[in-house]
Amino acid sequence: MSDCWRALAMAVAVLVAPCAAAQVPRGVSRRVIKTSDGVRIAMFRYAAPSASAERPVVVLVSDVGFNSRAFDLQGDGLAQLLARHGLETFSFDWRGTGSSEVPPSFGLADLAERDLAAVVDAVVAQRVVLVGWGIGGTLAIAYAAHSPERIAGVVALASPLDLDEPNVIVKRWVHELPLQGLTQLPGAGDRGEDAAVFNLLYAHGNALTPEMVELIRHRVTGPISARLARDLADWMHSGDTVLFGRGLHELAKGLDRPVLLFLAPLDNWTHPEFAEPWQDELPRLTVTPLSWVDGYREDYGHLGMLFAKDAPGRIHGRIAKFADDPLVSP
Amino acid sequence: MTFRPLVAAGAACLASGCVVSSVFSEDLPATAEPHRARTDDGWELELVRYRPPAVTGPAAHATGRPVLLVHGMGGNARNLDLDDGHSLARWLAAHGREAWALSLRDTGGSDRADASKGRSADYSIDTYVRKDLPAAIRTVRQVSGAANVDYVGHSLGGIILYVYLATGGMDVGAGVALGSPGRFRLAGRSAWIARNLVSPFMRHTMSGSVEGLAHLLSPLGGKVELEERLVCNPEDISSATWRKFLAVGAGNVAPSSSHQLLDWVEKDRFASVDGNTDYAAQMAGVHVPVMVVAGKVDRIADAFMVKSAYRNLGGPKDFLMAGVENGFHADYGHLDLVVGDHVAEDLWPRIADFLDRYE
Numbered sequence: 001m002s003d004c005w006r007a008l009a010m011a012v013a014v015l016v017a018p019c020a021a022a023q024v025p026r027g028v029s030r031r032v033i034k035t036s037d038g039v040r041i042a043m044f045r046y047a048a049p050s051a052s053a054e055r056p057v058v059v060l061v062s063d064v065g066f067n068s069r070a071f072d073l074q075g076d077g078l079a080q081l082l083a084r085h086g087l088e089t090f091s092f093d094w095r096g097t098g099s100s101e102v103p104p105s106f107g108l109a110d111l112a113e114r115d116l117a118a119v120v121d122a123v124v125a126q127r128v129v130l131v132g133w134g135i136g137g138t139l140a141i142a143y144a145a146h147s148p149e150r151i152a153g154v155v156a157l158a159s160p161l162d163l164d165e166p167n168v169i170v171k172r173w174v175h176e177l178p179l180q181g182l183t184q185l186p187g188a189g190d191r192g193e194d195a196a197v198f199n200l201l202y203a204h205g206n207a208l209t210p211e212m213v214e215l216i217r218h219r220v221t222g223p224i225s226a227r228l229a230r231d232l233a234d235w236m237h238s239g240d241t242v243l244f245g246r247g248l249h250e251l252a253k254g255l256d257r258p259v260l261l262f263l264a265p266l267d268n269w270t271h272p273e274f275a276e277p278w279q280d281e282l283p284r285l286t287v288t289p290l291s292w293v294d295g296y297r298e299d300y301g302h303l304g305m306l307f308a309k310d311a312p313g314r315i316h317g318r319i320a321k322f323a324d325d326p327l328v329s330p
Numbered sequence: 331m332t333f334r335p336l337v338a339a340g341a342a343c344l345a346s347g348c349v350v351s352s353v354f355s356e357d358l359p360a361t362a363e364p365h366r367a368r369t370d371d372g373w374e375l376e377l378v379r380y381r382p383p384a385v386t387g388p389a390a391h392a393t394g395r396p397v398l399l400v401h402g403m404g405g406n407a408r409n410l411d412l413d414d415g416h417s418l419a420r421w422l423a424a425h426g427r428e429a430w431a432l433s434l435r436d437t438g439g440s441d442r443a444d445a446s447k448g449r450s451a452d453y454s455i456d457t458y459v460r461k462d463l464p465a466a467i468r469t470v471r472q473v474s475g476a477a478n479v480d481y482v483g484h485s486l487g488g489i490i491l492y493v494y495l496a497t498g499g500m501d502v503g504a505g506v507a508l509g510s511p512g513r514f515r516l517a518g519r520s521a522w523i524a525r526n527l528v529s530p531f532m533r534h535t536m537s538g539s540v541e542g543l544a545h546l547l548s549p550l551g552g553k554v555e556l557e558e559r560l561v562c563n564p565e566d567i568s569s570a571t572w573r574k575f576l577a578v579g580a581g582n583v584a585p586s587s588s589h590q591l592l593d594w595v596e597k598d599r600f601a602s603v604d605g606n607t608d609y610a611a612q613m614a615g616v617h618v619p620v621m622v623v624a625g626k627v628d629r630i631a632d633a634f635m636v637k638s639a640y641r642n643l644g645g646p647k648d649f650l651m652a653g654v655e656n657g658f659h660a661d662y663g664h665l666d667l668v669v670g671d672h673v674a675e676d677l678w679p680r681i682a683d684f685l686d687r688y689e
Contacts, residue, residue: 204655
């Protein structure tokens with residue numbers, strides 16, 4: 001494709017992005033629930049024709065600063081794959097992103113203790129499997145450790161325990177954080193350099209096309225509160241964060257549910273070394289590095305785990321198997 | 331059944347490998363000064379000294395601390411001094427630092443194991459720490475006149491720095507560890523490969539044959555993707571460099587050393603060979619400044635294993651991921667950290683900056 005056509009395609013993708021973000025894909029039902037502090041959260045249900053009461057229900061938890069379209073960008077995402085597999089699946093937009101309400105300020109704990117808690121409460125099922133991407137997976141593990149009653153298992157895609165400043169880009173982002181109001185993840189804004197930064201942090205590896213990456217940058221990201229960004233920065237500096245009133249390390253030690261953790265070697269946002277220490281805390285953890293050494297065609301990055309061409313066959317199918325029966329699958 | 335034909339064929343292959351590998355080798359430049367360090371158990375170790383051009387006169391002195399460079403397992407001093415474009419030793423000298431490249435026992439130009447001369451092949455990684463490093467540091471201090479030395483270690487060379495400092499080793503001002511794990515817990519298929527293939531092979535078959543094997547493979551350098559991708563990022567190392575590395579950069583490994591490493595992997599415990607000293611725990615007491623560098627796509631020392639070392643150290647300390655997100659030309663593999671084609675631009679200035687900061 002010539003540069004001219006490529007630029008045109010990118011422009012069209014960006015222009016239609018806001019309209020598309022508000023639409024609900026065919027076959028998906030949307031509802032709005034209220035959290036314990038009264039924030040309206042948009043929740044999406046992917047019905048599974050072959051679902052049965054015995055099978056777990058899946059709740060997809062996107063990364064912080066990204067919305068539910070992470071699992072359903074063009075009608076062929078992880079959400080649809082799980083539904084086709086016979087698993088009733090839900091996704092939702094964090095407060096501040098997508099179709100959910102944007103409160104003036106909110107922190108990391110609000111996402112786990114209010115948004116995720118409200119979504120799981122709204123799901124009518126005896127067994128729930130949480131599938132979290134990036135920091136969304138960390139919040140899912142924290143929730144499962146705090147309220148394990150209905151949680152059958154957790155899948156975590158490159159989800160950090162020992163978060164750290166992974167590189168000079170994130171260091172600079174932390175340094176420039178506003179004290180209040182809203183902000184965005186590094187690379188998700190409108191500054192001239194943001195597209196390149198977004199590409200380097202999240203889209204490294206997996207040969208995603210520039211059009212695809214721009215589409216994701218515009219349709220899948222959303223604002224976060226400056227307070228939430230500060231929570232992430234504090235976590236990077238201290239090595240721990242408080243959720244459900246306890247430090248993450250201490251909280252996670254109590255989780256006796258199976259956890260399937262994927263590590264993405266080329267992830268420049270949530271590096272593998274932030275997630276690998278889960279092995280010290282979770283007794284029923286299975287770790288799968290998404291690397292060339294482990295039989296994958298290539299090393300995976302942050303977006304590649306969801307959007308790479310071969311992700312459905314290589315990764316999503318494995319998630320579906322785990323969700324089907326977390327006790328057996330690993 | 332006789333093994334004589336097999337042995338003969340093996341010897342022939344090895345001999346032909348040595349002949350072919352000599353084509354790719356390169357001698358050291360005239361500026362390289364050969365020295366010997368004598369350990370207190372009777373081994374002589376090869377040290378190659380490079381002095382800054384401005385201070386090579388008889389009365390001159392280098393300004394910064396001399397830097398001792400130590401290679402990884404199965405390597406030798408040439409790992410950090412391969413040729414003009416791939417020599418941290420020569421680069422440091424050109425930038426005003428005296429540099430010393432060490433070959434640990436049984437590698438490079440150092441003494442080889444010889445029971446008839448009292449040099450047993452039964453030495454462990456602990457031996458490098460207790461015997462080789464003190465001898466090398468003592469020699470560098472004596473010859474250079476410096477009170478203490480800086481240190482750059484690649485892979486095992488960095489691991490033995492951690493252990494040396496954690497067990498009270500003296501006279502190191504600041505250190506840099508390149509691709510050196512502080513924990514040896516593997517994940518996924520790597521764990522399976524280590525447990526079921528590498529471990530049995532190394533425990534029962536391999537004993538010190540790395541050098542000959544590398545010579546044998548040197549003509550294939552750059553032509554076997556599997557071999558290359560495991561040890562480096564092929565995008566970052568030219569075939570010519572890789573062949574040269576195989577021809578001159580390999581060294582032998584004693585069974586006891588590889589067994590100690592395997593113990594660390596199998597037991598997930600970074601400890602002395604007798605199991606009595608927990609090195610990982612003692613690293614918290616290290617307060618010599620250390621910079622830990624991890625290769626983003628290092629398949630030998632996964633970045634998360636290297637990060638563990640950084641976490642364990644007491645500090646001051648820095649951690650650097652050698653990847654494009656931090657301005658490197660490519661995501662670095664294990665050997666790229668010492669002989670990558672862009673390492674002089676990407677990494678060495680950062681090493682010098684770190685050492686200078688604690689001068």
